[in-house]
Amino acid sequence: xxxxxxxxxxxxxxxxPASERRAAQTLIASYPMIGLKTVADFSMQAGVSSPTxxxxxxxxxxxxxxxxQSALQDELAxxxxxxxxxxxxxxxxxxxxxxxxxxxxxxxxxETFRHVSExxxxxxxxxxxxxxxxxxxxxxxxxxxxxxxxxxxxxxxxPNVFHLTGQESNWRDQLIDMGKRDVLLIxxxxxxxxxxxxxxxxxxxxxxxxxxxxxxxxxxxxxxxRHVIAGRTAVPSPWDSSSALFVVAEALIGEITRELxxxxxxxxxxxxxxx
Amino acid sequence: xxxxxxxxxxxxxxxxPASERRAAQTLIASYPMIGLKTVADFSMQAGVSSPTxxxxxxxxxxxxxxxxQSALQDELAxxxxxxxxxxxxxxxxxxxxxxxxxxxxxxxxxETFRHVSExxxxxxxxxxxxxxxxxxxxxxxxxxxxxxxxxxxxxxxxPNVFHLTGQESNWRDQLIDMGKRDVLLIxxxxxxxxxxxxxxxxxxxxxxxxxxxxxxxxxxxxxxxRHVIAGRTAVPSPWDSSSALFVVAEALIGEITRELxxxxxxxxxxxxxxx
DNA sequence: GAGGCGCCGTATCGTATGTTACGTATTTTG
DNA sequence: CAAAATACGTAACATACGATACGGCGCCTC
Numbered sequence: 001x002x003x004x005x006x007x008x009x010x011x012x013x014x015x016x017p018a019s020e021r022r023a024a025q026t027l028i029a030s031y032p033m034i035g036l037k038t039v040a041d042f043s044m045q046a047g048v049s050s051p052t053x054x055x056x057x058x059x060x061x062x063x064x065x066x067x068x069q070s071a072l073q074d075e076l077a078x079x080x081x082x083x084x085x086x087x088x089x090x091x092x093x094x095x096x097x098x099x100x101x102x103x104x105x106x107x108x109x110x111e112t113f114r115h116v117s118e119x120x121x122x123x124x125x126x127x128x129x130x131x132x133x134x135x136x137x138x139x140x141x142x143x144x145x146x147x148x149x150x151x152x153x154x155x156x157x158x159p160n161v162f163h164l165t166g167q168e169s170n171w172r173d174q175l176i177d178m179g180k181r182d183v184l185l186i187x188x189x190x191x192x193x194x195x196x197x198x199x200x201x202x203x204x205x206x207x208x209x210x211x212x213x214x215x216x217x218x219x220x221x222x223x224x225x226r227h228v229i230a231g232r233t234a235v236p237s238p239w240d241s242s243s244a245l246f247v248v249a250e251a252l253i254g255e256i257t258r259e260l261x262x263x264x265x266x267x268x269x270x271x272x273x274x275x
Numbered sequence: 276x277x278x279x280x281x282x283x284x285x286x287x288x289x290x291x292p293a294s295e296r297r298a299a300q301t302l303i304a305s306y307p308m309i310g311l312k313t314v315a316d317f318s319m320q321a322g323v324s325s326p327t328x329x330x331x332x333x334x335x336x337x338x339x340x341x342x343x344q345s346a347l348q349d350e351l352a353x354x355x356x357x358x359x360x361x362x363x364x365x366x367x368x369x370x371x372x373x374x375x376x377x378x379x380x381x382x383x384x385x386e387t388f389r390h391v392s393e394x395x396x397x398x399x400x401x402x403x404x405x406x407x408x409x410x411x412x413x414x415x416x417x418x419x420x421x422x423x424x425x426x427x428x429x430x431x432x433x434p435n436v437f438h439l440t441g442q443e444s445n446w447r448d449q450l451i452d453m454g455k456r457d458v459l460l461i462x463x464x465x466x467x468x469x470x471x472x473x474x475x476x477x478x479x480x481x482x483x484x485x486x487x488x489x490x491x492x493x494x495x496x497x498x499x500x501r502h503v504i505a506g507r508t509a510v511p512s513p514w515d516s517s518s519a520l521f522v523v524a525e526a527l528i529g530e531i532t533r534e535l536x537x538x539x540x541x542x543x544x545x546x547x548x549x550x
Numbered sequence: 551g552a553g554g555c556g557c558c559g560t561a562t563c564g565t566a567t568g569t570t571a572c573g574t575a576t577t578t579t580g
Numbered sequence: 581c582a583a584a585a586t587a588c589g590t591a592a593c594a595t596a597c598g599a600t601a602c603g604g605c606g607c608c609t610c
Contacts, residue, residue: 149517218304329598340597
């Protein structure tokens with residue numbers, strides 16, 4: 001990666017004229033917040049004129065002020081996504097660090113849960129805890145196994161759970177049985193599948209309540225969804241990670257099971273009898 | 276203390292109309308970066324119109340968009356200055372801790388990796404990176420989705436990957452094609468399935484190399500297995516957790532992909548051409 | 551099935567913002 | 581010390597940004 005803007009400034013600050021240097025120091029002092037405000041704010045804070053600010057960012061190599069701001073934002077975003085501080089592991093354990101893949105995954109899971117409110121969880125649990133409303137599950141190329149995993153559990157604790165499998169035309173035939181009270185749980189991460197989007201749209205038109213598990217960039221299906229879980233998927237690997245979504249799915253399964261405890265206990269007993 | 280904007284959103288998101296909710300979710304998904312950009316950027320990202328964004332921030336209680344942005348920036352600034360006190364819980368857990376379910380899962384994952392040696396990982400990677408040796412995958416009632424997940428990826432990067440599905444008699448018929456060079460990857464956690472054990476034994480007799488993903492109490496299949504990954508599965512939930520095994524699976528997928536990079540790159544290109 | 555209500559996007563408007571031209575001040579150089 | 585070059589701010593400008601008015605559409609109610 002190229003130098004951070006802070007480094008860039010440190011690098012060139014002594015080639016700058018006095019006023020621009022003041023701008024630089026002002027930015028460094030409260031890095032990077034003042035750079036996200038307007039040129040006027042920046043100039044006022046630094047005690048110089050607007051054009052000086054613009055000449056300053058120009059000297060840093062940016063074509064214009066918005067470009068400079070975008071760079072700052074990108075830097076911030078990267079910084080927020082990888083809180084390096086968390087290494088905490090006692091290095092006495094022979095192996096100093098765990099694999100970056102593992103760390104990234106753990107952080108993804110944490111971050112994903114951070115963005116899911118309890119209320120949201122509860123509402124989804126409620127939605128999926130109504131045994132009289134049919135629940136359909138489906139996923140994309142790589143995420144369908146997660147849908148299957150959820151379906152495998154839900155099927156046990158309540159009736160009316162259906163995992164949609166096979167060809168697209170097959171799903172569509174199931175639409176006829178979906179109504180306003182029913183729930184469709186979709187897993188869709190990049191690259192989002194057209195077939196799923198089409199299906200979600202049709203279901204939405206029938207009034208089906210859609211719960212979407214997607215990545216942080218949100219599948220277009222979010223448009224039709226009543227609830228959206230946005231999981232972090234970025235890992236140092238050629239593939240995106242579905243681990244965070246998997247863990248969320250497990251958490252949901254647990255809570256739904258508790259919610260249905262009374263009713264499902266009898267059901268499970270009956271099932272075992274049937275063997 | 277005033278509520279953070281993320282909390283504010285979680286609080287009111289269900290009183291919002293569909294489009295505004297979409298804006299809210301988009302913001303939460305990549306919090307808070309998109310909120311620092313222009314209304315046009317924000318609206319485009321969320322797939323709604325500019326006025327919807329403005330109505331959204333208005334509903335949050337801000338007089339205008341710049342005021343909203345300033346609030347976001349203030350929050351960011353506070354967060355950056357005290358990197359330790361990352362506002363951790365938008366979910367007002369009262370106790371200020373994340374859910375026990377989440378913590379247990381994270382700990383399980385860590386612990387699982389701690390017990391997997393690097394050499395073991397490398398050997399499994401090697402075993403699964405030989406495209407000329409057939410690789411069969413199968414799992415139990417709840418773990419088969421994880422097997423499917425792995426199969427979905429492996430199928431893309433190399434030939435001769437088969438997920439064993441359907442009835443037990445069906446698997447057995449596949450035995451005929453398994454030999455000493457081939458690999459059978461089995462997922463089996465409590466309660467261990469007899470059918471899997473039987474199958475593993477038969478495969479073992481044919482000299483098939485078995486890689487077993489199980490829980491910390493080890494499925495009886497461990498007896499036949501060349502490599503055993505023992506994942507932690509205990510969580511405060513009525514069910515056991517497969518998250519740790521899932522993460523290990525993902526880690527393996529990543530490393531195998533890298534291992535086969537050269538060969539699989541061409542394969543993937545060919546595949547995309549076939550669409 | 552008709553009427554009413556709320557949601558949401560299109561199009562338009564005013565303005566705040568970044569940008570540029572230019573003139574004055576300051577420093578540098580021979 | 582004079583003259584040139586550079587630095588810097590004032591002021592005018594254009595763009596793009598946020599804000600708003602309006603109309604259509606879907607949804608619920610009766």
